[in-house]
Amino acid sequence: MKELINIVDKYLDKYLPVSYPEDIFKAMKYTLMLPGKRLRPVMCLETARILGADIKKAIPAACALEMLHVQSLIHDDLPCMDNDDFRRGQPSNHKVFGEANAVLAGDALLTYAPQVIIENSKDLTSEQIVKILYEYTKFAGAYGLIAGQVVDIESEGGKLVKSPEETLDFIHLNKTAVLFRLAVRFGCIIANSDEKTYNEFDTFATKFGLAFQIYDDIMDEISTFEELGKTVGKDKNSGKLTYVSLYGLDTAKEKFHSLIQECHGIIEKYDSEILIGILNKLEKRVEK
Amino acid sequence: MKELINIVDKYLDKYLPVSYPEDIFKAMKYTLMLPGKRLRPVMCLETARILGADIKKAIPAACALEMLHVQSLIHDDLPCMDNDDFRRGQPSNHKVFGEANAVLAGDALLTYAPQVIIENSKDLTSEQIVKILYEYTKFAGAYGLIAGQVVDIESEGGKLVKSPEETLDFIHLNKTAVLFRLAVRFGCIIANSDEKTYNEFDTFATKFGLAFQIYDDIMDEISTFEELGKTVGKDKNSGKLTYVSLYGLDTAKEKFHSLIQECHGIIEKYDSEILIGILNKLEKRVEK
Numbered sequence: 165m166k167e168l169i170n171i172v173d174k175y176l177d178k179y180l181p182v183s184y185p186e187d188i189f190k191a192m193k194y195t196l197m198l199p200g201k202r203l204r205p206v207m208c209l210e211t212a213r214i215l216g217a218d219i220k221k222a223i224p225a226a227c228a229l230e231m232l233h234v235q236s237l238i239h240d241d242l243p244c245m246d247n248d249d250f251r252r253g254q255p256s257n258h259k260v261f262g263e264a265n266a267v268l269a270g271d272a273l274l275t276y277a278p279q280v281i282i283e284n285s286k287d288l289t290s291e292q293i294v295k296i297l298y299e300y301t302k303f304a305g306a307y308g309l310i311a312g313q314v315v316d317i318e319s320e321g322g323k324l325v326k327s328p329e330e331t332l333d334f335i336h337l338n339k340t341a342v343l344f345r346l347a348v349r350f351g352c353i354i355a356n357s358d359e360k361t362y363n364e365f366d367t368f369a370t371k372f373g374l375a376f377q378i379y380d381d382i383m384d385e386i387s388t389f390e391e392l393g394k395t396v397g398k399d400k401n402s403g404k405l406t407y408v409s410l411y412g413l414d415t416a417k418e419k420f421h422s423l424i425q426e427c428h429g430i431i432e433k434y435d436s437e438i439l440i441g442i443l444n445k446l447e448k449r450v451e452k
Numbered sequence: 453m454k455e456l457i458n459i460v461d462k463y464l465d466k467y468l469p470v471s472y473p474e475d476i477f478k479a480m481k482y483t484l485m486l487p488g489k490r491l492r493p494v495m496c497l498e499t500a501r502i503l504g505a506d507i508k509k510a511i512p513a514a515c516a517l518e519m520l521h522v523q524s525l526i527h528d529d530l531p532c533m534d535n536d537d538f539r540r541g542q543p544s545n546h547k548v549f550g551e552a553n554a555v556l557a558g559d560a561l562l563t564y565a566p567q568v569i570i571e572n573s574k575d576l577t578s579e580q581i582v583k584i585l586y587e588y589t590k591f592a593g594a595y596g597l598i599a600g601q602v603v604d605i606e607s608e609g610g611k612l613v614k615s616p617e618e619t620l621d622f623i624h625l626n627k628t629a630v631l632f633r634l635a636v637r638f639g640c641i642i643a644n645s646d647e648k649t650y651n652e653f654d655t656f657a658t659k660f661g662l663a664f665q666i667y668d669d670i671m672d673e674i675s676t677f678e679e680l681g682k683t684v685g686k687d688k689n690s691g692k693l694t695y696v697s698l699y700g701l702d703t704a705k706e707k708f709h710s711l712i713q714e715c716h717g718i719i720e721k722y723d724s725e726i727l728i729g730i731l732n733k734l735e736k737r738v739e740k
Contacts, residue, residue, distance in 0.1 A: 184613065184614075185602045185603050185613070187602060187606065188598060188599060188602045189594060192594065242552075242555065244550075244555060264533050264605055265602065267530065268598050268601060268602055271559070272594040274562055274563060275588075275589050275593035276594060278566065278585065278589045279590055279593060282585060290578035291578045294581050298567070298570045298571075301563050301564070301566045301570065305560045305562075305564050306477060306480065306560040306564060310476060310556050310560040311473055311476060314473045314476045314556055315473050318475065325473070325474075326472075
């Protein structure tokens with residue numbers, strides 16, 4: 165795990181040299197290089213590896229995924245969105261670089277991520293690159309991440325078009341699960357896996373994504389700033405629709421553990437120390 | 453010209469159906485569908501056509517270009533950027549949909565534009581699609597549009613890293629010329645043109661982009677709200693670095709006309725009524 169995180173950190177740094185105009189590259193790099201668990205890129209590299217691909221082939225796509233993730237964090241933290249002053253234990257992007265640069269740094273990451281894939285994937289065929297970019301564009305936009313964020317903001321304001329349960333599922337699937345789904349989809353495309361494997365990993369990532377978001381909702385309720393690196397209790401205080409607010413802490417914990425078990429069931433045959441390690445680590449942090 | 457504009461309008465509308473969550477699609481669509489000259493997509497379609505390609509092949513890329521352009525307008529208008537309340541004669545995006553949705557609508561367009569290209573370019577090879585997306589990602593991001601916008605904002609705040617002349621050139625090339633360069637580059641890639649032609653069109657678009665920005669600077673000085681559809685005299689009043697503020701109105705007009713002449717020189721051999729028409733129309737609006 166540590167080894168894969170180091171690879172991701174090294175290439176994120178390498179792919180993004182600071183050039184003129186420096187302020188934008190510094191703003192992009194600031195949030196990107198804050199120490200993180202790199203869960204999404206690691207999941208991408210590991211999926212490619214256990215399906216038989218050289219992980220080197222997956223490094224650009226894995227790093228692109230982290231760029232997309234960080235883009236969404238930078239924009240989510242803006243005063244007009246979640247208005248969060250901290251991220252990964254440090255002042256959030258707009259607190260350091262100002263709002264204009266934070267908006268632009270997010271925009272720049274959103275388009276730099278696919279650029280990194282195209283520029284550094286000489287080992288992939290054009291067909292593979294187009295497939296990867298297609299998944300990227302779909303899931304990063306109004307049919308994925310953005311849709312999740314819009315519904316999340318609206319639900320906070322009390323505007324619900326669907327039932328609270330459906331709305332929450334939509335938010336979790338689109339705001340959180342899509343990035344894990346992209347991770348395994350990229351891995352599968354790079355490894356040229358068959359459709360069955362693709363769907364299997366996609367189901368794994370969807371369930372993992374939901375579990376991860378429930379975990380996040382639970383942590384917002386029971387954790388501390390030091391543990392999370394971001395403001396705690398915020399969702400609760402803002403009346404945000406979360407798994408905990410909708411179903412209660414106990415049901416949230418049950419659902420979390422049941423999803424993690426399903427994830428184990430899907431990937432146990434691949435004997436992936438890393439994916440199993442991720443599940444175990446998360447599991448341990450939520451008391452039954 | 454009118455015919456090509458109609459094609460662009462029709463496909464922009466068609467490519468972007470409103471689905472759940474409606475607010476984001478409505479916000480994306482609002483600024484996108486305001487009547488505009490569609491200069492960039494028209495230039496893309498016409499370049500493809502005069503170089504021998506079926507313009508149908510170029511429609512997705514042309515529309516993507518307008519989406520990118522509109523994305524940059526929506527974000528530029530935000531309170532934390534240029535803080536502009538009007539665009540194309542109507543309230544700007546954040547005035548109608550709020551800041552959060554305007555940020556997200558811009559994000560969504562930035563990633564929907566390449567999605568439209570991938571989804572609708574069955575007539576292009578994967579190699580052509582990758583080439584188009586590579587140009588798109590480079591020019592839309594920190595090595596293009598965003599770089600131009602960052603330097604523009606910083607220059608307004610009096611922060612200049614390079615000389616005023618170099619800074620202004622950088623802003624104009626990156627904020628304005630890149631979109632026209634993308635237009636002709638897309639056209640050339642779709643028509644499989646040779647390198648010489650590619651470079652010729654790229655030079656044309658670069659010069660046209662500079663002329664267009666100088667034209668814009670002149671109009672900000674001498675035009676009215678009714679003519680421009682946006683706030684007038686804003687650049688001047690904010691002390692923004694413009695061609696007019698740096699070189700004076702007369703020199704700006706001279707430079708504009710000389711660039712337009714150079715553009716005529718490059719494309720006259722193609723006998724394109726539409727490109728020549730665009731040059732003539734622009735030329736007529738600036739008194740010598």
